[in-house]
Amino acid sequence: MLPLWMVLALSCFASGLNRKDFVNENDSISPNIVFIMVDDLGWNDVGYHNSEIATPNLDRLAMDGVRLEQYYTAPVCGPTRAQFLSGKYSIHIGIPGNILACHRSGLTTNVPTIADKLKEQGYSTHMIGKWHAGFHSESLLPTNRGFDTFRGHLLGHGDHYTHTRKYNGEPYLDFYRDAVPSNDSWGRYSTEIFTERAVDIIRTDESDDKPLFLFLSYQAPHNPLQVPERYLEQYSVMTDGQRKSYSAMVSAIDEGVGEIVDALTEKGLYDNTVIIFTSDNGGDVGSGGSNYPLRGNKGSLYQGGIRSVGFVSSPLIARPERSVRDLIHVTDWLPTLLHIAGGNVEKLDIDGVNQWNTISTASPSPRQEILHNIGLDKTWPRRRNRYDNFNIRTKAALTVWPWKILTGRQSRNIVYPNPVTNLRRWQEARWNRPKSSAEVQLFNIELDPSESRNRASDKPQLVNRLLDKLKEYEQTVMPSVSTRKTALCDPALRGGIWGPYT
Known part of the structure; x- marks a missing residue:
């Protein structure tokens, strides 16, 4: 007679379930989670959607994993990030529009974040890149919202080399190491800085006894259209200058994702890691992006603004190498990732739903509306x-x-x-x-x-x-958390640095 553990293992294998679904909660095999969000990537801007942009690393991960072909976000950056962090619809967190630098808006502290929830499960949590979830108060900074470390910028966009954002025509620094402003990355390209930081965390994280949650939020390919010359070379035949620069920015991201996968493999972490790649909204056609054949643009509630690129890639997926056409929404990541981390998602006060079985085993999605x-x-x-x-x-x-x-x-x-x-x-x-x-x-x-x-x-x-x-x-709409514009945000009042002002 087979031992009980073998019967359970064979049973779960036969039903297409992941080992995570039947180990007991004290077995420390929680997977590492690498969540990569890019900024303003269009539907027609990845190779596996037949784009002319070369994305070999993204294509390989997507084709080996599960492509989310009915995945939806907000039409602009800030609300998408707030929904990802909270698992709640924009109307339930008071963020129906974008999070503006000088309007005291952001994800309020009475809403726990996905990083808070994963820390409760014993995860080491790291945030890299674009925050854009509020910064007018120190309590809103990433290191006060569940992340052990932060390296990146607080606002919605800025110069990719100087890491500055203008106010009244003058550029001011927006770059942080944890909660401390830093200008030590001046002159270096943001995509390369963020990739380097991610690789460094993977290789040197001192919390080797803990599973890793890494939220890498690339600033690219959001304008300004800036990119090192070496990425432009492969697009020399393009006649549209914006599309050429935009394409090169996407290729820089693709190279960075390849480096991250290599680092996970070299550290022996890849086989127990779930990689999620998404855009925060549709592409900005006015800055070189393309949502073809979808209607609309970034900022629009048509498909081109909200139906976003997304995939999940991992050896832990029971049925990989396929696409999912079930509805999936950005709010679903919190319960989905908390589930694979071993957490209880049954009593969460959120709008997202657990999609792991849909992603891993091709079960029908529990979501029928967004x-x-x-x-x-x-x-x-x-x-x-x-x-x-x-x-x-x-x-x-x-x-x-x-x-x-x-x-x-x-x-x-x-x-x-x-x-x-x-x-x-x-x-x-x-x-x-x-x-x-x-x-x-x-x-x-x-x-x-x-x-x-x-x-x-x-x-x-x-x-x-x-x-x-x-x-x-x-009837369930929460009043907007945004206030009127205030000059208190002026970085000149704080030594030329964007940062908390209330």
Whole structure:
């Protein structure tokens, strides 16, 4: 007769489950987690989506792992990061729009972060790169939000070499080592600095007895379009200067990811590591990105703004080398990663759901709907119309698979062409494109991923049901945490350094 442990092992292997799903909670095999988030990467900006940009390391990881082909984020940077850290929808943390430097906005301290939760599970936690989750108070800094270490910048963007951001036309330093400003990286390219820091943590982390959680948040390919010359060489045939620089920035990220994988392998950690790669929103077409064939741009609630590149790669995945077309949202990472870390996700007060079985074993996703956002602008008067259950002048979007409803006037409403086909002409005309005239739009995004056919007039009953859902969500909206702009943020008041000012 087989011993019990062997029976359990064979049973789990046969059902496609990961060893993590049946070991007892005292068995310290929690996987290392490397979460890589890039900034403004478009749908059409990775090789495995048939882009002309060379991303061999990302392609290999994605094809060996699980490609998330219906993965959604916020349309802009700050809310995506806040949702990732908290596991909550933007409307439930008071961050419906971007987190602005001088508006005292950010993820409030009464909301625990994913780093807090993983520390409770015994993880060593490290943050690298772009924070953009609030900094007006010291309590909002990464090292006070669950991270043991931090190396990077606090604001949403800045110069990739000087690590400065302008205020009233003057550049001021935005670069930190933990909670201390530092100018020791001046003149070095941000992507290379952040890669080097990640590799150093992997190779020298003194917490070898603890599993590792590394949140690497690259600043690229967000503008300004800056990159070392050596990355430009392979794109010499490109005629569009923005696309050329943007492509080179993506290649620098790809090289960095390859170095991180090499470091994990050399340290003997790769076989027990889960690597997640995502963008924080869609690409900025005005800065060289491409979301083709999706409609819209960064900042838009169309697919091009919120349907983001994402994959998971790990030897711990039971059924790798496939794509997932189930709905997955950025809020889902907290419960998913907490689950594989051995934590209890049953009593969490969050909007995210545990997607590990969907990712690892191809089980159906527990998620069938995503609230993309509800604007908090209450100044729009309600018009008389056939919809009484939700003010359709409110800018909002909701997906209940396979249908997606949008209300309010949506901007940047075209499908930008493949960059190979005269992107410059479209970029020059992009701001002259009118906003959508329809205040209710309904798309079957399974059959019409480019959102080309508005079905709202064809399906009034479905529209009403979805508006009812938006109304239910609207009743749970938390007031915005953002305040009016204040001059107290002026870095000149603190010796020329961006930092806490309240």
